[in-house]
Amino acid sequence: xxxxxxxxxxALLGFIVVAAIPPLIxxxxxxxxxxxxxxxxxxxYSTVKGYxxxxxxxxxxxAILIYLLVIKHAFLTTSIFVFFYVLLAFNFLSVIIWGxxxxxxxxxxx
Amino acid sequence: MFEFSFLTALFFTEIFQDYxxxxxxxxxxxxxxxxxxxxxxxxLGLAIMIGISWFILFDAWSFFGGVYxxxxxxxxxxxxxxxxxxxxxxxxITPHGMEAPKGTQAxxxxxxxxxxxxxxxxxxxxxMLR
Numbered sequence: 001x002x003x004x005x006x007x008x009x010x011a012l013l014g015f016i017v018v019a020a021i022p023p024l025i026x027x028x029x030x031x032x033x034x035x036x037x038x039x040x041x042x043x044x045y046s047t048v049k050g051y052x053x054x055x056x057x058x059x060x061x062x063a064i065l066i067y068l069l070v071i072k073h074a075f076l077t078t079s080i081f082v083f084f085y086v087l088l089a090f091n092f093l094s095v096i097i098w099g100x101x102x103x104x105x106x107x108x109x110x
Numbered sequence: 111m112f113e114f115s116f117l118t119a120l121f122f123t124e125i126f127q128d129y130x131x132x133x134x135x136x137x138x139x140x141x142x143x144x145x146x147x148x149x150x151x152x153x154l155g156l157a158i159m160i161g162i163s164w165f166i167l168f169d170a171w172s173f174f175g176g177v178y179x180x181x182x183x184x185x186x187x188x189x190x191x192x193x194x195x196x197x198x199x200x201x202x203i204t205p206h207g208m209e210a211p212k213g214t215q216a217x218x219x220x221x222x223x224x225x226x227x228x229x230x231x232x233x234x235x236x237x238m239l240r
Contacts, residue, residue, distance in 0.1 A: 010194065051139040061135055068128045076125065084186050091187075094194045101198055 015083070018096065022082040023075035036078050039070045043081070054067045130175070134167050137178050203218065 026033040052058040069077040149155040
């Protein structure tokens with residue numbers, strides 16, 4: 001496999017590791033779990049409110065989404081949220097790819 | 111063993127169904143917001159909302175579900191990852207340090223100069239032949 005393929009595999013592994021960090025933190029630190037769930041609830045409610053405004057229907061839809069995403073599958077949702085809304089929005093994934101590329105080139109030279 | 115695999119399959123099916131429902135709700139929000147911005151919330155707007163929602167969420171969801179996921183990912187900037195992968199991955203370390211990235215302004219100017227020079231030469235050669 002060429003270096004491009006190696007970079008792809010390492011980038012994929014790096015993304016998986018980065019995506020697995022928030023659920024692990026939530027598992028080991030209960031306070032982080034509660035804070036993350038609160039952040040998710042605020043984000044979901046503000047998203048629905050941004051689309052529909054205030055009223056009964058936005059509250060109902062927010063409640064359904066909060067039950068499904070925050071109460072039932074909190075770990076997976078947190079992972080997706082941190083990966084796509086935080087790391088991707090602030091272009092941190094580019095830093096990971098760049099760092100992996102540099103590390104691979106340096107390793108290849110020595 | 112069978113029980114374990116059955117429970118695992120059930121768990122993933124449940125996750126898929128829950129996320130599918132959440133995705134449908136987000137798609138519904140997008141449809142409502144889109145129609146509201148363009149047509150308003152009158153009877154015509156409501157009829158269009160219901161029509162589009164029925165078509166996208168129930169009739170052709172197997173197609174539009176994927177399209178909506180793709181749209182969301184592109185909105186978040188997933189294409190940036192591909193750009194990084196294909197452009198940052200091109201860089202090499204030379205004995206003098208990191209190689210300059212290809213396609214800079216100086217690179218384009220140099221290419222343009224070379225092209226103009228070649229065109230002048232071809233033109234001059236054509237005049238000599240005449």
